[in-house]
Amino acid sequence: MPVTIYNTLSRKKEELKPIEPGHIKLYVCGITSYDYCHIGHARSALAFDMIVRYLRYLEYKVTYIRNFTDIDDKIITRANEQQTTTEELANRFIDEFYIDMDKLGVNRPTMEPKATEHIQEMIDLISELIEKNMAYPAGGDVYYSVNSFANYGKLSGRKLEDMQAGARISINENKKDPMDFVLWKASKPGEPKWESPWGAGRPGWHIECSAMSRKYLGSTFDIHGGGQDLIFPHHENELAQSEGANDTSFVNMWIHHGFVTIRDEKMSKSLGNFLTIRDILDHYHPEVLRFFIFSTQYRNPLDFSETAMQNAMAGLNRLYECLAAIEALEDHCSDTATPTMNSSDKEKIESLESNFQSAMNNDFNTAKAQGMLFETAKIINKTIRQLPTQPSQDEFTLLKKSGDTIKKLASIMGILQVQPSEFLASAKATMLAKTDIDETEILEYIEQRIQARNDKDWAKSDEIRDRLLKKGIELKDGADGTSWSVKRG
RNA sequence: GGCGGCGUAGCCAAGCGGCUAAGGCACUGGUCUGCAAAACCAUGAUUCAGCGGUUCAAAUCCGCUCGCCGCCUCCA
Known part of the structure; x- marks a missing residue:
């Protein structure tokens, strides 16, 4: 029974055929570390964790690379706000990321390269693109020339003409074509910088994945994954860079997972529907979140709600x-x-x-x-x-x-x-934390009720039970005495 | 405007041309119980947004219409 996977590139399900028999090479875009991770990050990590676990269960060897973007505009802005360095900020949130991942029981990838530790590889790749006339320096920046790559748009299914018609592209005097994207950015005063043939600066976002995937997985590898929002421009640009530089097919299969929505809208800070992993883990056992996330196929949108989590908990319980x-x-x-x-x-x-x-x-x-x-x-x-x-x-x-x-x-x-x-x-303990009653109080009531029941004082017994129920505690009379649980919902 | 996806019972969700349209949650009935709760058992779609078409056969393929969502700017 072959594994079939929906490949974004072909928009079809295809049979998984590893380049090297029995060995699958997978690259997944990880987080930009400048804040706590939200439930969408959890879905991404969990989806690929599941995929890797399954492939390994099938006895494939899996080399799984997931990067950290530890330098970019948002990190710089946030570091300035917090009056710290980009390095300190990025590392702090990488540590927080691991805390969340460990709680979720996400296995570590084979390797987790950081962008800032691969600047030389990026500079090399950019130089190759310049030599091949696919990229050009301008005013301290370096841009990729989208017109030099005939297949530009093949992953996202866009045509250059259509994209320009959209015209939400920022005006930049240095660019030859408005769709050209930055490979290397000249640093402004006070910003972190690395020396390069084009002056001090820092890499663009897309080039890091091209450089790191090539270093660890080679010019062509089996699967590249990420969220659906990365298809364009991030993965389209990665593909253009890598195929442009390497003259060979970049990736055989592209896997993109769907979003977590809240009230059927994509999460975003501006909408105020933003939930961090730890917000959720405060209220639910990690397995409940996993069960919820896997209750739909990874490509479908997944709507988060209290009800959905209650359902997940009930199912897992069963x-x-x-x-x-x-x-x-x-x-x-x-x-x-x-x-x-x-x-x-x-x-x-x-x-x-x-x-x-x-x-x-x-x-x-x-x-x-x-x-x-x-x-x-x-x-x-x-x-x-x-x-x-x-x-x-x-x-x-x-x-x-x-x-x-x-x-x-x-x-x-x-x-x-x-x-x-x-x-x-443990599910009980997290549920109990949401009520305004504690265990000793509950046990006292139960003692009183046992007495009442022994006296066959059913009225009093029921009255105690009702009182607890109002506080969200349900009683169960079993063969081995009375037990309690927190009422769901 | 361009590109992509989705619409299946009250809710969530499988289904990828042909077996009774999985499964979960909720509801209802039953077993159990002093009565409950939990648990367990049983039960629900002649029908898959609508309309046409292809086919011996369609929820599944094609076209159109309606509704929802995402991307086209950083984004998991």
Whole structure:
């Protein structure tokens, strides 16, 4: 079963065929580090984390490069505002980025090059472009000449004429063509600068990815990824630079993920609908965010809302409850017991892994893959319910094994990786933090209620239960006493 | 204006020309319970924004219309 991926360049799903058999080389545009990361950054990191995990699960070797943009206009502006250096600011937010990524359980890429550590590679690349007459110095800057690259626009599907008609391009006296973009920027007084053949300055944004991907992955590699907003101009320009300089195809497949929206609008600071990763992690278990993000295919827009997160939590809970039920099975088997599972259910359970794979092979369809997990959980729950006290050894083994398979497959999405009890407890703690009651108070009420129940004083018992419910606490009377949880929603 | 995407049950979401249109959440009924809650079980689309067309066959392909979104400036 081949992996097929939607390639932005061809606008079709294509079979993944690594250049070097068994080895996939992937480059993803990382963050510009000048602020805390938001939920959109989380989706990007998580989407490629999932892709890499899946490819490795398929036993591909994956070399995964994700860069840090640690010098650019926004960083300079922000550093000035905070009266610090660009280096200090960028490094500080790289540290914050790692804090968020670690909480989300995102695996580190193979390498994470920083732009400022690859200035020489960029200067070399720019020099090559100048030699080939594809770039020109002007007034201390260096520009890429879009007219020198016949295929300019092939990734984003734009024509130069159309783009000029749009005419939202800043006027710049130095440019030969308004669409030409900067490769090297002369530094203004007080700005960070590096020496170059064209004077002191700093690199343009697009050139860093061309230089770093070439250094670590070569002139042609398998997959380049990023958010959909990077298609133009960033990736279009990278492609023009790299193919212009290297005279060879830059990337075989371009993967672009969709946006996270809030009330169906793209997040932005000006709209005030901006949510950082840590805002969300204060209220939800990291696996809830992961589950939510993978509840739709990576290319679709994903609308964030409290309701959606509650749904995600409920769904994840259901899967954990199923795992807990499997764990709770006691090993009392009988050789003579008749199996309770019908053959079609048994077949479905046994084909979980291959069904999961075909979902994932179809452009990493995590939404469908999640559906497979639920389908299996449903059958397992049903089976466990019908199980005699002495189940057959086969059936018992199948259930245990299915639980392990669920966990293994879920690990590709980074969910179901903690003990069910641990997840439930930690979800409870974050939920409790949102209420105005604490655990000791709840336990006191429960004690009082147990007394009332022992006295068969149902009125008082119900009154206590209602009082807690008003505070958002639900009680459950089980076989082993009363337990509590925070009411959802 | 140019380019791209989307519109499937109350909500989220699979589906990529042919098996009963996955799955989740919510709702409702049942099991359980002192009553509840949780959990579990069961149940929902003769129909896929609308209209035409291609085909033996369309949610799936083509055209048009309507609605929504993104990019064309930094952006995940």
